[in-house]
Amino acid sequence: MIKIVLIGSGNVATHLYNAFSGASDVEIIQVFARTQSSAIPLAVQISNWQYLKEADLYIISVSDDAIAEVASKISFKNKLIVHTSGTTSIDVLPFERKGVFYPLQTFSKEKQIDFSVVPICIETNQKEDENILQKIASLLTPKVYLISSEQRKALHVAAVFVCNFTNHLYQIGAAICEDNAIPFEIVKPLITETADKIQNLAPKDAQTGPAFRGDEKTIQAHLEFLTNSEYKTLYQFMTQSIQHHVKKL
Structure with a gap:
């Protein structure tokens, strides 16, 4: 049984907690968070880092700007410590054993995620730890990829275009509909078909x-x-x- 401490209580941390809670061969023994989270019953608010439990794997799932600060608080030796950022390099972690466990998906606490279709991108600085992350990721999804920090940065930029920017365009489209007394529901089949087409066509061939x-x-x-x-x-x-x-x- 691999013991995991999850550090964070945001969207990604919440979904990882739910996914790992239903997985075999792993156990989340603690969720350490800067703020209390009703979505994670196990979460305890950070008051003293001395209360951080000893585990096999520490997953830092906080904002990019906070990763280095959080990492500096972990004093355990010879433990595998990873972050979940799409942009931040593995080198931000000042540990002998370090890695990245990046699920490529858009996460909202209010919507459940089927992790079996979520790609997880992993990176480590040691082959043995790569095998560990590969095993852990495979408990959640068959879509596990070895991605370097530079590749992950490119992937995250691509994800912003296809997800965040696209959703912003949905927001503008919804506003235009609302301003003209048109139900946004009318364009939802168009959105679905557009997204469905690129499952079989290259985006350049689907453009109209x-x-x-x-x-x-x-x-x-x-x-x-x-x-x-x-x-x-x-x-x-x-x-x-x-x-x-x-x-x-």
Whole structure:
């Protein structure tokens, strides 16, 4: 049985706690958090780092800016200590045994996640520890990848484009619908189909729309309709970007 201490109580920590709680061969013996969390019953608020329990694996799941500070509080020797950041290098951890355990997914505490379809990217500085993380990650998902810090940084940038930026566009689309008394529900099948297409097509082959077709009349009509300067600027930029990529095809 591998004993795990989870440090953090945010979205990622909460979902890891839930996933590990249902996994075999691992046991979360403590959740150490800067703030109390009702979502993690085992969580204890940090008051004294001397209360940190001894375990086989410590998973630091806090904001990127706090990783180094949290790591500096761990005094145990010869223990495997990892963080869950998509951007932060493995080298931020000042330990002999260190690694990264990065689940590539968007996490909200209010929505359950099926970890069996979540890719987990791992990195260590020792082969033996790589095998340990591989085993632990495999308890949650078959999608386990060995990814270096530089690759992970690129992956995180790509994830921001396909997830965070895309969701922001959903937000703008919802606002436009709301401003014009249109139920956002109407465009949800379009969102679903767009996401579903790239399961079988390369994104470049799935692109459609007036910018892709070079339909300048429609583009101008849309720009005239948009009164929000921020939306108009974004529309123009996205249109130009699509057209630039079309010329490359």
